[in-house]
Amino acid sequence: MSQTPNTFTIRPGGDGDKHVETLAAAHSEAERVLPDLPPAPVIEAFNLNVFYGNFHAVHDVNLSFGKNEITAMIGPSGCGKSTVLRCLNRMNDLVPGARVEGEITYHDQNIYAKGVDPIAVRTHIGMVFQKPNPFPKSIYDNIAYGPRVTGMKVDSMDDLVEQSLRSAALWDEVKDKLKQSAYGLSGGQQQRLCIARTIATKPDVILMDEPCASLDPIATSKIEDLMLELREDFTIVVVTHNMQQAARVSDRTAFFTARPDETTGNRTGLLVEFNKTSTIFTKPNDQRTEDYISGRFG
Numbered sequence: 480m481s482q483t484p485n486t487f488t489i490r491p492g493g494d495g496d497k498h499v500e501t502l503a504a505a506h507s508e509a510e511r512v513l514p515d516l517p518p519a520p521v522i523e524a525f526n527l528n529v530f531y532g533n534f535h536a537v538h539d540v541n542l543s544f545g546k547n548e549i550t551a552m553i554g555p556s557g558c559g560k561s562t563v564l565r566c567l568n569r570m571n572d573l574v575p576g577a578r579v580e581g582e583i584t585y586h587d588q589n590i591y592a593k594g595v596d597p598i599a600v601r602t603h604i605g606m607v608f609q610k611p612n613p614f615p616k617s618i619y620d621n622i623a624y625g626p627r628v629t630g631m632k633v634d635s636m637d638d639l640v641e642q643s644l645r646s647a648a649l650w651d652e653v654k655d656k657l658k659q660s661a662y663g664l665s666g667g668q669q670q671r672l673c674i675a676r677t678i679a680t681k682p683d684v685i686l687m688d689e690p691c692a693s694l695d696p697i698a699t700s701k702i703e704d705l706m707l708e709l710r711e712d713f714t715i716v717v718v719t720h721n722m723q724q725a726a727r728v729s730d731r732t733a734f735f736t737a738r739p740d741e742t743t744g745n746r747t748g749l750l751v752e753f754n755k756t757s758t759i760f761t762k763p764n765d766q767r768t769e770d771y772i773s774g775r776f777g
C-alpha cells in the first residue's frame with residue numbers, strides 16, 4: 480500500500496475532504512494486504528448489459544470477484560448495483576422483462592449457458608436481501624428448509640443447523656428456542672438467521688443486497704463483524720448505500736454511476752472504477768469517483 484489511508488486527503492478544503500478522511504480511517508481498521516487484482520476470481524462478469532424491456536439499465540460491466548474477498552458495489556440510486564448483483568446468481572431471471580447480455584462465469588463456467596440450472600447456480604451463489612425475510616417457520620426449520628428441498632445429503636440435520644447458526648453468530652442467542660417462530664426474533668437476529676439459512680446449503684459465494692438497510696447501528700455492527708468472519712470461508716459481494724460500511728468491511732470497491740441518454744433521458748448504469756477499497760477512498764483514479772466519495776454529488 481503506497482498511501483497511509485487515514486492521513487490522505489483528496490483535495491484541501493471543504494467538508495467533502497473531512498468525509499473522505501473519515502472513510503479512509505474507517506477502512507484502515509479493516510485493511511489487509513491485497514494483491515493488485517482479485518485473486519482466483521470466483522465470479523467474473525464480461526461485457527454485462529442488462530435491459531428491462533427496452534430500457535438499457537446497465538451498460539458493459541466487466542468485473543472480477545476474488546476468492547475470500549469482500550467486494551462492495553457503491554454508487555448513486557438507480558446506477559444498477561442491485562441489477563448487477565442479481566445477475567450474479569441469475570436472480571434477474573425471476574424479474575419479468577429482464578434480459579441479460581454478456582457472460583458471467585462462476586469458476587470459469589458461464590452461468591447463462593444453455594442447460595445451466597438457475598436453481599443449482601443459486602445453491603452455489605446464495606443471496607441475502609435488504610429486508611430480513613425468514614420463512615413463517617421455526618428457527619430450526621428455516622435453516623433446515625434449503626438442505627431439505629435441494630435434497631442435500633446431510634449426516635445430521637441437528638449438527639448442520641447448529642453449525643450454520645454458529646457461523647452466523649446466532650447460536651448462543653437462539654439455542655434454547657430453536658422450535659420457536661423465526662418471527663419472534665429481532666430484525667438483526669432475523670437477518671443473521673437469513674445469513675445462516677443461506678450458509679446451510681453450503682454456497683461459496685454470498686451476495687448481499689443492502690443487508691443492513693433496515694437495521695439499527697448495533698445490529699448493523701454485528702452483521703459487519705459477521706461479514707469479516709465469513710470472509711474466511713466465503714466470497715462476499717455487498718451492495719451498500721453506506722460508504723462507511725463499504726470502507727469498514729470491503730477489500731475492493733466497484734463504483735457505479737448512471738449516465739443519461741441524450742435522446743431519451745433514460746439513465747443507464749455503468750461501472751466507473753473498480754479498485755482496492757483503500758485506493759477508491761484515498762486516491763481514486765476517476766474524477767466521478769472522487770466527487771461521489773467526497774459527497775460532491777449523489
Ligand SMILES: Nc1ncnc2c1ncn2[C@@H]1O[C@H](COP(=O)(O)OP(=O)(O)OP(=O)(O)O)[C@@H](O)[C@H]1O
Nearest residue numbers: 531536554555556557558559560561562563574748
Ligand atoms: N424490475 C424492474 N423493471 C424495470 N426497471 C427496473 C427494474 N428494476 C430496476 N429497474 C431500473 O433499473 C435501473 C437500475 O436499478 P437498480 O435497482 O439496479 O439500481 P440501484 O443502483 O441498485 O438503485 P438503488 O440504490 O436505488 O437501490 C433503475 O433505473 C431502475 O428503475
